[in-house]
Amino acid sequence: MSLLAFCRWLSETRWSVALHESLWVYPLVESTHVWSLALFVGFAVLLDLRLLGLSLRRVPASEVARRLLPWMIAGFVLMVVTGLLLFYAIPVRTYQSVFFRLKVIFLALAGVNVFLFHSGVWRRVAEWDRDPVPPKSARLAGALSLMLWIGIIFAGRMIAYNWFDCDRQPQPAIVNWAAGCAVEPL
């Protein structure tokens, strides 16, 4: 089964239709998704700023990370759960949204960035823990994370707009390719 076929099947399930058509639950899920930005992205930004040496300079970097982590995990779980529900409510259009696809790519890159950071300079954190400005590779990880999360917020917000939707033809070929639209040749 292709991903598109899976999304079609998903969109026909009872709960997907119910969520899509609900007057209160969908807005509640959406606004909780936005609220959790403060908890997860807000704390991620603080950690990034610490890695860049731009804030909380007097607090050891590992202390910031260790203390914020439980909250970030909670925020991330809330974000992923509400995000999956939002996708579940509108699967086909979301799957074929260029902005959603961009958001998923940015999310994956943010994950890779975290992985590289943890398997690299973070292992030697004891050496630079109290430095107001951490070493270059830590600053780089912080800067990348900051840019990716800003990109994720931008792309996520743009999913709401139908400029490049498959049912709005004609579109440039590259848009149809990026969105995975099946267009009948003229």
Add this chain to the structure above:
Amino acid sequence: MTLLSFFEWCETTLLGQTIRDSLWLFPVIEAIHLVAFAVLGGTTLLVDLRLLGLALRPEPVARLAEDASPWQWGSLAVAIASGTLLFLSEPMKLYYSEPFWVKITCLGLAILFNFTVRRRVTLADEKSVRPVWGRLAAFVSIALWSGVAWGGRWIGFSG
């Protein structure tokens, strides 16, 4: 001048019209508004959770509040500036939107509360303030800012 006629005047401003007529200006300003909200929420929550005794306990509250302060005020300034632009593009829709009034009320109270009670509690010598006041201040702050966030998102679902 009544509030309604003020909103009507806002609708006619050139800035509001430009944003309204543009395909991408509103979405881009909206996204900037969201980024600012994330930073504002993060810095505010950091201090509030510390007041509740739930995060960064070894650090003095006042020091955290001081460190967070420039980012908190910077992001609030960006959020208010971008929010004003968004407002100018659709004041009449907002005038009749209940979530908008919930949001603005919470926002006014949150800013007022921050400058009066919360600031005093966070910058005070920790031994001179009973922890229960810190907790209460943090609780009120989180509740008000949550009202701003939820009310704000809900504007998009009304009207």
